[in-house]
Every structure is written in structure tokens, then in C-alpha cells.
Amino acid sequence: MPSSETKRRETCFFWPVRVYYEDTDAGGVVYYANYLKFFERARTERLRALGFEQDELRRREGIIFAVRSIQVEYLRPARFNEALWVTAEVPEIKRASLVFCQEIRRGEVLGEKLCEARVYIVCLTADTMRPTAIPDHLLQRINDDV
Numbered sequence: 001m002p003s004s005e006t007k008r009r010e011t012c013f014f015w016p017v018r019v020y021y022e023d024t025d026a027g028g029v030v031y032y033a034n035y036l037k038f039f040e041r042a043r044t045e046r047l048r049a050l051g052f053e054q055d056e057l058r059r060r061e062g063i064i065f066a067v068r069s070i071q072v073e074y075l076r077p078a079r080f081n082e083a084l085w086v087t088a089e090v091p092e093i094k095r096a097s098l099v100f101c102q103e104i105r106r107g108e109v110l111g112e113k114l115c116e117a118r119v120y121i122v123c124l125t126a127d128t129m130r131p132t133a134i135p136d137h138l139l140q141r142i143n144d145d146v
């Protein structure tokens with residue numbers, strides 16, 4: 001029987017990130033705001049892996065996704081040239097919003113956890129920037145992948 005960690009590796013979305021010099025501060029560690037960029041990349045790639053490009057969603061569906069709020073816990077520093085893995089799991093789906101639980105880990109996919117976040121995403125109409133329902137076909141695809 002597979003362990004919970006093995007099962008997680010098989011079902012969770014992971015995106016690789018390399019720490020560049022530009023990501024670090026004067027102390028040689030990743031600047032705190034850059035973790036948010038790493039999280040953003042993984043969420044975008046998660047949607048792409050499901051077959052949805054954000055520019056196409058705007059053009060064809062008239063919607064965009066925006067961060068409503070985020071809770072971040074910084075646990076350990078990442079440093080220049082380290083290989084990181086960023087997760088993008090969707091434990092909560094509502095009609096016009098999603099919640100992503102995300103982690104950044106060092107080295108291996110399930111290596112040392114450096115940072116974790118809970119990100120609240122809202123679906124907006126591109127023109128008015130008002131909340132709107134996530135299109136059914138997108139909701140269905142996300143639900144099928146969870």
C-alpha cells in the first residue's frame with residue numbers, strides 16, 4: 001500500500017523553480033515577496049496543465065482571476081541557486097472563487113518545507129472587475145483534477 005507521501009507525490013501539482021540571484025536580498029536569501037511570485041507561477045502553470053491559458057480566458061470568457069487575500073508562513077530561507085518545488089492544490093472550490101493551498105519545498109519534491117500559503121482567488125469579469133461565476137466547464141475540469 002502506498003504511503004501518504006507517495007500518494008501526495010502522485011496527485012499533487014508540483015512546479016519547479018530555480019532561485020536566481022535577482023530573487024535574493026542583500027543577505028543572500030530569497031526576498032520575502034519573491035515567494036509570492038513563485039506561488040503565482042505555480043497557480044498559472046496548474047491552470048495551464050488543465051488546458052486553460054489566462055489570456056485566453058480573458059479573451060474568450062471575459063474573466064480574470066485575482067488574489068483576494070493570502071496567508072503566508074515563512075518557515076526556512078531559500079538561497080541563491082537552490083532548486084525548489086512549488087505546489088498548487090485546490091482544496092476548496094466555490095461558484096466564484098477558489099482556495100489554493102501552496103507550499104515551497106527545497107531539493108526533492110517532498111523535501112524540506114520552506115514556505116506555505118493559503119491563497120484566496122476570486123473570478124472577476126475582465127471589463128468591470130466585479131465578481132462573477134467561474135464558467136461551468138472550468139469548474140468541472142478543476143473538480144475532475146482535485
